[in-house]
Amino acid sequence: MKSRRKYFAMVVLIAILALAVAACAQQQAPAEGEVTEKVVEVTKVVEVTKIVEVQKEPEVTIPEGAVVIDFWHAFGGGRKLLIQRMVDDYNFTHPNVFVRVENKGSYRDTLNAAILAAQQGNPPHIVQIFEVGSQIALDSGIFAPYEDVANANGIDFQPEDLIEGVANYYNFGGKFYSMPWNSSNPILYYNKDLFRAAGVDPESPPETFEEMLAVCEKIVSSGAAKNCVSWPLHSWFFEQWMANMGAELANNGNGRDARATEVLLTSDAAKTIVSWWKEMYDKGYYAYSGKLEDWDGADAIFVSGQAAMEITSTSDVVNRQRDAAQNGFELGTGYLPYPESSERQGVIVGGASMWLSAGHPEEEMRAAADFMNWFTNTENAVRWHKGTGYFPIRKTAVQVLEWENWFDQNPAYRAAFDQLLATKPTKATQGAVIGAFPEVRTIIEQAIEKVLAGEASVDDALAEAKKQADQAIQDYNASVE
Secondary structure (H helix, E strand, O other): OEOOOOOOOOOOOOOOOOOOOOOOOOOOOOOOOOOOOOOOOOOOOOOOOOOOOOOOOOOOOEOOOOEEEEEEEOOOHHHHHHHHHHHHHHHHHOOOEEEEEEEOOOHHHHHHHHHHHHHOOOOOOEEEEEHHHHHHHHHHOOEEOHHHHHHHOOOOOOHHHEOHHHHHHHEEOOEEOOEEEEEEOEEEEEEHHHHHHOOOOOOOOOOEHHHHHHHHHHHHHHOOOOOOEEOOEOHHHHHHHHHHOOOOOEHHHHOOOOOOOOEOOOOHHHHHHHHHHHHHHHOOOEEOOOOEOOHHHHHHHHHOOOOOEEEEEHHHHHHHHHHHHHHOOOEEEEOOOEOOOOOOOOOOOEEEEEEEEOOOOHHHHHHHHHHHHHHOOHHHHHHHHHHHOOOOOEHHHHHHHHHOOHHHHOHHHHHHHHHHHOOOOOHHHHOOOOOOHHHHHHHHHHHHHHHHOOOOOHHHHHHHHHHHHHHHHHHHHHHHO
């Protein structure tokens, strides 16, 4: 039996106590022949020793002979704690298997760490990989198709139970190479109290780019808030607006029909998005922290009341509801806005899925696939959704939530889910598959940053971004073909 011993640390605190002795009488110049008394300040240093017991979190005992599975993910905070609780439940109910779970940093960090570990011959069994890392995972050759392993071991995967938007994204060539897990999309959060203060209907959030401009003019001019809306300067939002307009981000059917070889950054849709973004910024309606991909910065702007609205992930609904309660304002939610010149098409599933590393012994592959299926089953899909705001990825989980009247009691969750259900299944909303996607994202973000700063026009910035992104894609494709 393996267990972690308790550790103790002695902490020595040095407290310097100054004991000053001063004269109480007012000091005056001494008279002739008068004896002068000197006032002496005395400082005494006292060394105080305190014993503090510091106990590290004890390691759970691994049952003798259990199959050990390593699971890497990118979550911190409350989500990390929830994952650990769920893993603990699995370990308790499956004594012949022990899952060790570890946070590896950001999405990019987790993917890079997994690839490096595989190159060194010691990959984890299960890796959480963000959606835009899917092509890299497919090309890496280090992962086994989850659907194949599940079927070979009699594991009841039930892909038909996955909700359509999730199934569409993670189905590559008719097969699920990974197990969908945390799925989200962007929605509009807004402060109903600030809407009322600005004379805006708190039950009618803006639905279009044009309505957003009109509402923002009222909010800012009224002084209800310094700014109108915030969202992170992140390519994810650009990608979502492209999909919402029915525009594909990459050629070859968004990389679904054949490997993507270029991005469509100079399209009318791309220019419409960045031009509106620039107008919002120039008028003082849009605010961000000044840093790329700064989710916390955008959150702080909204929660502090500096902006009346925020566009961010559905996975933040739990945090935003808590923030609203703590800061004393009423929270509202709405769909992602779109330009009036187009028809709302819907959104792309964001988030991540669980990938199964190949090359492990058969019993470990079977145990890992079983855990992945259990971790995302109906009961746990409900549990994960309620605890985080990520979508319930299974239809049966949605049924359970409906039976409980969950969405009626928690309308902020419903807006996000209804938006996904209303999404039209097209290549645009299915999401792009690009090998160099992480690099392409950074290129897009830097282009938008230049436009906002007035360092480049919309046309010039997008043309240069396309040139750089296309080169990155060509370099990536050459490395794997």
